Amino acid sequence: MKSLAELRKILFEIYDLKHAGALLSWDQTTYMPPGGAPARGRQLALLSRLAHERFTAPEVGRLLDAAEREVASLPADSDDAALVRVTRREFEQSVLIPTELVSALSEHSAESYQAWTLARPANDFATMRPILEKTLDLSRRIAECFPDRESIADPLIAFSDYGMKAASVRAVFDELRTRLVPIVRAITSRTPPDASCLAQHATASEQLDFGLGVIRKYGYDFDRGRQDMTHHPFMTKFSLGDVRITTRVREEDMTDALFSTLHECGHALYEQGIRMDFEGTPLANGTSSGVHESQSRLWENIVGRSRGMWEHFYPSLQAAFPSQLSKVPLDTFYRAINRVDRSLIRVDADEVTYNLHVMLRFGLELDLLEGRVEVKDLANVWRERFEADFGLPVPDDRRGVLQDVHWYSGVIGGVFQGYTLGNILSAQFFDAACAAHPGIPSDIVAGKFDVLRGWLSENVYQHGSKFTADEVVRRATGKPLSLDPYLAYLWGKYQPLYGLREEERTAAGVA
């Protein structure tokens, strides 16, 4: 395994460069003063260029050829065979993209992010328009490096959800929309519960402390992570020993920071759960955006907004915020955190309507990339489609096209489908975990999460990218991705909350 050992050394360097870049990005969004921005973009571009040059060097191709011969007789699910296979896949992707394009995108993304942090609060889409046009151009140029594609979005989707294409995502989304819209209609025809108990003042530090206490119980390892403040919460990693999350706090919304923390913690549990001996290789990452989001959504929603969870945590939440919550019954709180609303902001959306937000963005990404919508019309098209889907006018771009960080800090294309794939998979994984360990729901009521986290670690986390998303889903749940568990979960939870009727169940196609 001499060639594989040499290849590993090079991979270690490439990941050290990528992780150094990740730290520079983390700092840009957490602590960097504004004067640091111009150099930061340049520094990020340099690091991504060096990593890309190193990875796409002919030497890596030769070592890969030799390593393939070395592992030829190993079973496909051996670690070494998987390492060579996944490295080959990423190598073949990377060599098609010119280094100049990688570093141009990296520098442009840093500049675009910096501009967005000012443009969003100022409701200033005009400033972002030329920047976004350049982003779209760079995104297309990257996609065009890949000759075999049905849609120009396919290569971009494959970067984050290997195995999926525009057409396959669209098929899943079309089915989901057909089955979900009747549930949304049924729920929003009812009187929504009173959620005013959440709209109370609570200091940032007390909110953060409570959230940190919850994720400590979830099993987030603070010796290998920490939480900092940012505009748009995210999880990032500088090694398997340093997996950080970020959040933001609204002092007039008692649970906003909390659920963001639970969400990012889900991502972090995945990364902290990867086998340490995968460090410095492409195996040491979550396998896809969809599987990653399945974990953030599982811990945020399926666990985090469950009644069992709050049977355990609500007394301590009341104790932490007595003036706000001591007179609010658990049931009122539980209904409030699960209130379904047609609302403007994706990250604040409830579990049921959330997918409509994602589908809107996914559709716009395809239309931008495939040339059916131009950036100059994007803000207006957003408004029209949003109003058509949600029946709500978009009062400003801040709460419209400017709301999400993604298009303003990376490529357009392939970045949103993972959220809904994740919602779907979160229920499928949770069902499988409960089938293996029927005590999980009562564990949650007792504030115990180790059996659930253990099953997820065993079946999902530890493997990193050793298996593809499809393989992980099949191995862990026995079937390919399926909408049934997710729709059954939504029905099972919201039917009693909103008093839905049997005939509404049938329209949603819930078994």
Add this chain to the structure above:
Amino acid sequence: MKSLAELRKILFEIYDLKHAGALLSWDQTTYMPPGGAPARGRQLALLSRLAHERFTAPEVGRLLDAAEREVASLPADSDDAALVRVTRREFEQSVLIPTELVSALSEHSAESYQAWTLARPANDFATMRPILEKTLDLSRRIAECFPDRESIADPLIAFSDYGMKAASVRAVFDELRTRLVPIVRAITSRTPPDASCLAQHATASEQLDFGLGVIRKYGYDFDRGRQDMTHHPFMTKFSLGDVRITTRVREEDMTDALFSTLHECGHALYEQGIRMDFEGTPLANGTSSGVHESQSRLWENIVGRSRGMWEHFYPSLQAAFPSQLSKVPLDTFYRAINRVDRSLIRVDADEVTYNLHVMLRFGLELDLLEGRVEVKDLANVWRERFEADFGLPVPDDRRGVLQDVHWYSGVIGGVFQGYTLGNILSAQFFDAACAAHPGIPSDIVAGKFDVLRGWLSENVYQHGSKFTADEVVRRATGKPLSLDPYLAYLWGKYQPLYGLREEERTAAGVA
């Protein structure tokens, strides 16, 4: 100037790599969770290796040769000539050091720092001993790369104080010791003032807020900087647009964090004052450790502990801490912050005895490098020499050999002389500024610092490394480094504070 332009491009990359490394180090000492340490050392080593490889490549030598021809007809003090000259100097230094040694030191330093953060509070020199032996070995191996040297410490001293050698530093220190010790004796023969007003509880956030308010008035640009918490305060830079400082707070000591903030702010004013068009070149750094420390000490001590300063700031300090200070007269506070003590900790030492701490360390560095003291005996030799110099027993290694971060986070050699050179130069620069602008002392009483900072920017800061330390000192003050202004400053300040007598003045050789 085609070759110079090409050279500039490469230099930009090298500084971007170095600054990325600086951010990784900053994070290691401010926010990084313990699990991040192993990868961080590796990442830092990689970045320093890449920067060193790039800088010492034959291409850089060829471009330098060509650039020298391009600037041959320019005056020596033109920017381009200076850039080529300083780059040549650093190139000739760097090519002598093998890349492996650079990255080994970088990785070792990160590991050593991490170990020191645990060993110091645990008073555990035994753990640090083998680490420090390796540091000494690496330091010697680096010094041995330089054939022309009288002392093995010379190359290490030249890294931070170009133009100085062990012998020239020793000559300055010997003269200083001769003239300073009589002042120390005279002062410590008096009854010290009561400093108990400083030993009161004040919350960390209030202490920090006050300090930030002061450095805002000094002119620290928060759009190009920020302050974070660390074990051992420092200033660092990720570009000329991002010059950060760090501090630490003791809630039982009201001014400890404050003076550390003023000190680091002095360093930062220097770096923030460098001409922006020097960005990405070796000119965009302070010219030497001594000149750098002259600025930290000037703003911390000559300004920051002056009576005029506190005539301005004391009312607002009292207003910020009424329960602690409202009944403490200005004069009592002023005497307290200038109390001279034979004390254990360098960074807490008063201005007068501080230099004895530095000389102790400088002497030990020479003895370690030149083989007269072994690491295994270092803790004991420290105790003996400290007691001889200060007349105080060292109760533990935490307050002895483990107290300073330097030997535990970089080379041994060349790191301490700058502190005392800086003390000496701080008075020389301040005198020259006041000679040019006699209104500076009354400006300080009015809380105005722009004339002083303007003079320093004009004469010192803006030039970065364009001129050597010796050139900067001569250009700004009209003479080479001289002890006279510093001893006159000490006498002028402490004579009235301690009621020193004329015959004591003569013994100290103060004119």
